[in-house]
Amino acid sequence: MVLLRESVGQALRRTRTEQSRTLRDVARDARVSLGYLSEVERGQKEASSELLNSICEALGLTLGSLMNEVTLEITSAETAKLVVVDAA
């Protein structure tokens, strides 16, 4: 099962590492705790919509561009699962 919070976490982590930034740096800019950001990135916690916006802002992303990336990832994972089911 594809989980939204996991795709969101992966996209946030990918963006942060592409910017060569640390969890501490982004958490400070987003005014969230380092532990919170880390759990969100690992897909262990659902980010609240307000804090998701703060994290996007800290990364210089719009919510729309993040969700675009998330949607592509979810759609691709769902398609991969359909292929596996077809082949079974």
Place this chain on the structure above:
Amino acid sequence: MVLLRESVGQALRRTRTEQSRTLRDVARDARVSLGYLSEVERGQKEASSELLNSICEALGLTLGSLMNEVTLEITSAETAKLVVVDAA
């Protein structure tokens, strides 16, 4: 500020009403409480990723197709805000 939970709620409600289904019907199929579904649709509660998948399944939607609709809505709202800022 565009909030993810509000866009998700609007897309869920729009899909349900297009199918002429009641909150009670979809909540039962998704195995969530009617109050929970109602709060999610009104953007008052963040749906957990697991329950969001159950609601999508009850509506015959993939998570990817829901998120595609949500992303279009968020992007359009963000663009509208940019236009307002430019005009100011």
